[in-house]
Amino acid sequence: MVSLVMISKGFSQEDSSFYGSFESNGIYYQENENDKYNEQFASNNYLNLNYIFKSDWSFEAQVESYSPLRLQGYSDSFEKTHLSTLNINYSKKGFGLTFGSIYEQFGSGLALRTWEDRQLGINNSIWGVRSTFENKNINLKLIGGWQKKGSQISVGKVIGLDSEITVFNSNEIYQNLMLGFSYVGRFENLAVPAIYPPVGYDFNDLTNLFSARIDYVKNDFYFGYEQVLKSEDGVTQFGLILNDFVKRGSAHTMNLGVAKSGFGFDFTFRRLENMGFFGDRFEQGELFGETTINYLPALTKQHDYLLTNINIYESQPYVSFPDPSLMKAGEIGFQVDLYYDIKKGSVFGGKYGSNLSLNFSSWYNLDGEYSYNPLDYKSDFLAFGQKYFSEQSIELRKKWSENFSNIFLFVNKFYNKRYIEEKLGEVNSQIIVVDNTVKLENKRSLRFELQHLFNKDDKKNWYGYGLEYNFNYNFSAYYNNIVNYQNIEDDKPNYYSFGASYTKNSSRFSLSYGKQRGGLLCYGGICRYVPEFKGLSFSINTSF
């Protein structure tokens, strides 16, 4: 410990700096269905240290400790105390070299994305080598290694090459055109399965992804298209891979929009077919899906309120044939966003103006011919099969005076539980939210929100409310509650939480108690993901 003090003081000179951050999230589970967690304390802790020397060299190390238990909802590969991230970087005159843990993205991530998200328990960095070169017109990246899987690494090896070329970039006429090309390969030599007679796998140990993209902007108009093609690979079903079920994959995404002063419009189309791509093939279908190489998020509006976070769509990029009446090969659909600034002084804008935003999204299975015995499918390219999900929302932000403003939100949602969760049922729901903020004197403010979910199916109606009081810019307290009041069968379940937080510069401490659904919680001026639990929780976050 004394050595660390000496080292930190010694290294913090004029041309170098030593800094870091610490985050700890702990929960005492008062009640839990899982006996392992019932009346137990669990915490996830992260200590990140960085050292920069002469602006060319940087070193990063991250130690993680899951003690005495990891929080619920995290893979069992997160355990004990271990060195999670370690890398050394050198960069000079456009050239860069990294050894160790690598965080990188090619294009929009359809072919490769490695990143860390602690709330979601994601850290799929590549342990290996990266070399980069960039100037005004060309950006090149070469990467290779194994993927992180908790405190271990994947069996499969990953190699990637990405290039981005700026064809023209003119500020005078505000027009630019960029082209990008990527290659990602995953080499995994699968052991012969322990069956009799022993049969090896017929497909290549090396799976290839080739990707091309174009991005064009001219004045207020923009357009982008990206396509990824995946070579033949065994499809993982129920933890098995059969030689008779080997398919190619593909991803297509197109985006176009108009962005003028006071008005914004965006349209996105995406089609995914058999796009599961993991460092270890058998991770597909597992609960935590670790070692995922690419990034295929749901393209829907992300919500911040408790009731709007019920029945959230999860993207369906994989092949899944759980039974003859439920066969999926991917997803196809679109999302539209529209933003409009209602001007100050207009009839609807009032003295301070208003902001209107609309969002529409719809996602479907790939239409085509499906067979359960033998397992096979042939999809049509631009055909829409069974609907998975659709949502339409309208949000109005209005400032009524210097001290009072509110947000009004209406959401209409269709959620196909059968196809998304592989359970039974379809859910049609409508949600209304009114979120009000009042500024008071002496740095104080009050926020209160009301929510209602209308639902004739599933668990029927909910109502919810929340209150947040900021005593000043550092200290705040809150209470929120959602009640499934028409769910008589489950005795009208409710989820509540009350807590407080203290913030000082880049440090924050929070404490709360309650029973919470999983989802995005925005209180105390911070947004973060919270897993479902009942008990006492704390969070410490500081940068130094």
Next chain:
Amino acid sequence: MLKKIKFFSVVFMLHFCINAQENVPNIALKTISGSSLQSSEILNNDGFSIISFWATWCIPCINELDAINELYDSWNENHNIKVLAISTDDARSKKRVRPMISGKNWVFDVYLDTNQNFKRSLNISGIPHTIIAYGSKIIHRRIGYSPGEEKDLLKIISNYKQK
């Protein structure tokens, strides 16, 4: 138990021993039109930069930037302050950034940190997170946002000028 005590003791000692991150690191970012550039190119070299990390799905972030938008013109003219709004939206919501900022008529510069490398280099785990820099030197950082807090940013800058 002993291991836990040791772990937290190390953290406690480091917090007091390590000098805070002094400079804004030089990390690749993208403009909203997709061009690549380095973070060092966007800082206000002879004045103050307010670097605000946000996302299209983060309500407190949008509340803060809406409030700053109303004050920005006078900040820029009278105090040589540049606001840099760094979007941490990834591929899921990145497409929403450009139409949103146009629809809201935000007048300050917005940049994209789609793999969150810039956010990571500054050891930021929660947003909104705001950093005030003079040139590339970090003079203040703050996590979270409360209504009205944007006015404190100007006070911090004024106090720094008087030193």
